[in-house]
Amino acid sequence: MTIRATIAIDTADFDLGEVLTAHDTFAELTQFIPIDDTLVPYFWAENLDLDAYEAEVRADPRVAQLVHLNEGAGRRLYQIEWADNMDGFLEHIHTPELLVESGRGTNDRWVFRIRAQSREPLAAFQAACADEGIVLQVQNAHHNPDDPERPLYGLTDKQQEALLIAQANGYFEIPQEKSLTELADEVGISRQSFSRRLNRGLNTLLINTLCTAYKL
Structure with a gap:
């Protein structure tokens, strides 16, 4: 049985996330490499002024080193090394029992x-975070014993990404916190592409949840 879960955390409760999203940056973790008992994250950063972003991250006392590895389409790939003890949230989420499929953030969440x-590793992870006062929002937890690789609720990865980013940035709140243009x-x-992706995701989600439950 495979358990998939989507977990949100406020950026203020995640030291590494706070550093990576400095200067109003959108960041995406790609992998973690263990070096000398320390996890070295690799991540993409998207920002209109990446030079200023690099300067701000390097100036943070929690950062030992920031290495610019690659770039393209308005974003850059970095390797970052931590100057002090590992971030508590990062330490708990990076265990052999949990696989991080994706991690994306803004300066809010x-x-x-x-x-x-x-479910046991997920429960242990939540408990370890709670013991350190780290508040998590588990947005969904889904298992499919017959087909563990089946997309969650029939959603494509891009549709899931659009839905999660919209929710995390208050797009569905009243009043709305961010517009479609800002999310895109x-x-x-483009705004049109993001809107199409979001609407298709919402339609697929409704078909595979409420419509299925009520046989519509």
């Missing part, structure tokens, strides 16, 4: 998609 073989800018696509 980070959203992670994680996977485990049972974070993803790096």
Whole structure:
């Protein structure tokens, strides 16, 4: 049985996330490499002024080193090394029992998609975070014993990303916190493309949840 969960955390409760989203940056973690008992994250950053972003991150006392590795389409790939003890949230989420499928954040909130073989590692992760006062919002937890690789609720990865970014940035709140244009800018696509992706995701989600439950 495979358990997939989507977890949100306020950026203020996630030291590494706070550093990576400095200067109003959209960041996406790609992988973690263990070096000398320390996790070295790799991440993409998207910002209109990446030079200023680099300067701000390097000036942060929590950062030992920031290495610019690659770039393209208005974003850059970095490796970052931590100057002090590992961030508590990062330490707990990076365990052999949990697989981080994606991690994306802004200066307000980070959203992670994680996977485990049972509910026990997920529960242990939540408990460890709670013990340190780290507040998590588990937005969904889904399992499919027959087809563990089946897309969640029939959503494509891009549709899931659009829905999660919209929710995390208050698009569905009243009053609305961010517009479609602002959300599209974070993803790096046009407003029309993001709107189409979001609407298709909402339609698919409704079909595979409420419509299925009520046999509509």
